[in-house]
Amino acid sequence: xxxxxxxxxxxxxxxxxxxxxxxxxxxxxxxxxxxxxxxxxxxxxxxxxxxxxxxxxxxxxxxxxxxxxxxxx
Amino acid sequence: xxxxxxxxxxxxxxxxxxxxxxxxxxxxxxxxxxxxxxxxxxxxxxxxxxxxxxxxxxxxxxxxxxxxxxxxxxxxxxxxxxxxxxxxxxxxxxxxxxxxxxxxxxxxxxxxxxxxxxxxxxxxxxxxxxxxxxxxxxxxxxxxxxxxxxxxxxxxxxxxxxxxxxxxxxxxxxxxxxxxxxxxxxxxxxxxxxxxxxxxxxxxxxxxxxxxxxxxxxxxxxxxxxxxxxxxxxxxxxxxxxxxxxxxxxxxxxxxxxxxxxxxxxxxxxxxxxxxxxxxxxx
Numbered sequence: 001x002x003x004x005x006x007x008x009x010x011x012x013x014x015x016x017x018x019x020x021x022x023x024x025x026x027x028x029x030x031x032x033x034x035x036x037x038x039x040x041x042x043x044x045x046x047x048x049x050x051x052x053x054x055x056x057x058x059x060x061x062x063x064x065x066x067x068x069x070x071x072x073x
Numbered sequence: 074x075x076x077x078x079x080x081x082x083x084x085x086x087x088x089x090x091x092x093x094x095x096x097x098x099x100x101x102x103x104x105x106x107x108x109x110x111x112x113x114x115x116x117x118x119x120x121x122x123x124x125x126x127x128x129x130x131x132x133x134x135x136x137x138x139x140x141x142x143x144x145x146x147x148x149x150x151x152x153x154x155x156x157x158x159x160x161x162x163x164x165x166x167x168x169x170x171x172x173x174x175x176x177x178x179x180x181x182x183x184x185x186x187x188x189x190x191x192x193x194x195x196x197x198x199x200x201x202x203x204x205x206x207x208x209x210x211x212x213x214x215x216x217x218x219x220x221x222x223x224x225x226x227x228x229x230x231x232x233x234x235x236x237x238x239x240x241x242x243x244x245x246x247x248x249x250x251x252x253x254x255x256x257x258x259x260x261x262x263x264x265x266x267x268x269x270x271x272x273x274x275x276x277x278x279x280x281x282x283x284x285x286x287x288x289x290x291x292x293x294x295x296x297x298x299x300x301x302x303x304x305x306x307x308x309x310x311x312x313x314x315x316x317x318x319x320x321x322x323x324x325x326x327x328x329x330x331x332x333x334x335x336x337x338x339x340x341x342x343x344x345x346x347x348x349x350x351x352x353x354x355x356x
Contacts, residue, residue, distance in 0.1 A: 001113060001191045001200070015248045016255040021284045023193055032106065035255040036143050037243035039276055040317055042256030056235035064256040071264055 001026045005050070010036065013058065014066035015033075020058070022050055029053040033061035074087065078328025082171075082321075083186045083285070089157060093117045096245060099150050099206070100157045101164040104129070105314075113199030115159065115185075115192060118182045119148055119206060123166045123314070135221075135336065141177050142211045149206025152179065152213075159185035163279045168318040172334055176221060178214030184321070187283040194282065220320070222307045222335040227342075231267065231349075236305040238333075239298075240266045241319045242277035242339065245247070246311070251351035252343075253311065260282060260311065261343030265352040267309070268278035271298040272355045275315040278322045291327055308337040309342075 002073065006023040010028030017036035017058040031053035043060035077083065086094075094351060100111050100118040119269055121127055126144055127136050136144070147351040150156060156174060160167035174182045187190070193199075222230075230236035243250045247346045249264030266272070277294055286294070290302075290320055300306055306323055308316035313336025320334040342348050 002198055003113070003196050006194050006196065008194075013260075025199060027093065028112075030112050031328045032109075035163065035257075037245070037274060037276065038310075040167065040254055043108075044106060044108060046112075054152050055098060063258070068251060068253075069259070071252075 010038065014062050014063045014068075015066065018061060018065065020054065021052055024050070032056040033057050077285075077288055077326040082183055082325045084183045085155060085186055086197065087223040089115060089159070089185050089192075090147070090168055090197065093157070093264075096297050097153065097155065098155045099148060100159070100185075101170065102149065103158060103160040103170045104189065105160070105166050109161050109189065111155045111201070113201055114131075114189075116198055116200040116202070117204060118159075118200075119204055121148075121170060123169060126349045127166075127170055132355075135173050135176065138177060138213050138216065141173070145179075145213070146209050147206070150211060151209045152211060153181070154161050154209075155181040155183065157183045157185055157187045162285045163190065163276060163318070165275075165318055168247040168321045169314040171321055172220065172317040176216050176218075178217060186285060190283040194311055216240050218330075220333060221326075222309075222333040224335075224341060224345075226333075227267070227307055227309075227337075230305070230307060231269065236333075237300050237309045238267050238270035239295075239300055239306055239308045239316075239319060240270040240272050241308055241310045241316050241325075242266075243274055244272060244354075246339070248354055249350075251252050253329050260340045263343045263350055265343070265350040266339075266355075267350045268349050270351075270355070271300060272296050273300065273319070275310065275318045278319065285326060287320065288326065291322060295323065295327065300325065305331035305333070307333050307335050309338040311339045312336065313338045313349045334352040 045056035158167040
C-alpha cells in the first residue's frame with residue numbers, strides 16, 4: 001500500500017501551536033496532532049474519511065493541550 | 074565542500090528503499106508515538122518501543138547491556154549488521170536509539186534522513202507486516218560513558234565552567250513558563266533551566282521536511298550561541314531523548330569531539346532539592 005493524500009497544516013489548538021497531519025493508507029484515514037514545540041504527538045485517530053479522522057483527533061488534542069498549565073506571574 | 078563530518082551516519086529514503094532488503098541491513102522504526110508503526114511502516118522494518126525496550130524498566134537508566142544484547146539478537150542484528158534507524162517527529166527517538174547503540178559500541182548505525190515524516194510525505198510504499206527476524210547472537214561492548222553525562226559531572230561542569238550546557242527544550246520550558254511540553258504530563262517540581270545553559274531547541278536542527286539542516290546552517294545555529302566545538306558540550310532536555318538528537322547533530326554531523334548527553338535532564342535537575350535554577354530567557 002502507498003501513502004496517499006498526505007497533508008500537514010498548522011493551527012492553534014487550545015492556545016498552542018499544533019501541527020495536524022493527515023493521510024490515507026488503503027481505506028483508512030489517519031490523523032495525528034503534534035505540539036509544534038517540541039513536536040510530539042498528543043492525539044491520534046483513524047476514520048473512514050479525512051473529516052472523521054481529523055474531527056476525533058482534534059477533539060482529543062483540544063482536551064490534552066487545554067490541560068497544559070502555564071506558570072503564574 | 075560543505076559536508077557533514079560523518080556523512081556515513083545518514084542515509085536517504087531512497088537509499089533505504091534500495092537497500093532495506095539486502096543481507097546485513099536491518100531497518101528499525103523507533104517512534105515517539107508507539108502506535109505509529111502499526112499504521113504502516115517501511116517494508117521490512119521492525120519496531121522498537123522506546124519506553125519498554127530502550128530503557129531499564131525497573132530503575133531509571135538506559136537499556137542494560139544484557140537487555141540490549143537480547144533486543145539486538147532477537148532483532149536479527151549482529152555486531153556486523155548495518156542498523157538503519159528512523160522514526161516520527163524528525164527522528165527524535167531514532168536518535169535516542171542511535172545514542173544507545175553507540176554507547177554499546179555498535180559500529181554501523183545510520184539514521185534515515187527525514188524519518189517517517191519524509192517517507193510518508195513522499196507517498197512511498199508502507200507495509201503492515203511485522204517481520205519475524207531470525208535470531209542472532211549479539212555481544213555488546215562495555216558502555217562508552219564518554220557519550221553520557223551524569224548529575225555529578227554536570228554539577229562539576231557548571232561550577233568549573235568547563236563545558237557548554239545546551240538546553241534543547243522549547244523556549245517555554247526553558248524560561249519556566251511550562252513544566253512539560255504542551256499536552257504531555259508534568260514530570261518536575263520546578264520550571265526553568267540550569268544556570269548558564271544556552272537555549273537551542275532541538276528541532277531547529279531540522280528542515281521542514283524533517284531532514285537535517287546543511288552543515289553551514291548547523292554551524293551558524295550552534296556557533297551563534299557559542300557552541301562551536303572548542304569546549305566540551307553537555308546537552309539536556311526533559312528525559313534525554315530530544316537531547317540525543319542534538320547530541321547526534323553535534324557529534325556526528327558537525328564532528329565536535331566531546332559531546333555528552335545528560336539523560337537525567339530536567340526531570341532530574343528540576344526535581345533536585347537545592348539545585349540552582351534560572352528562569353526567564355538566557356542571560
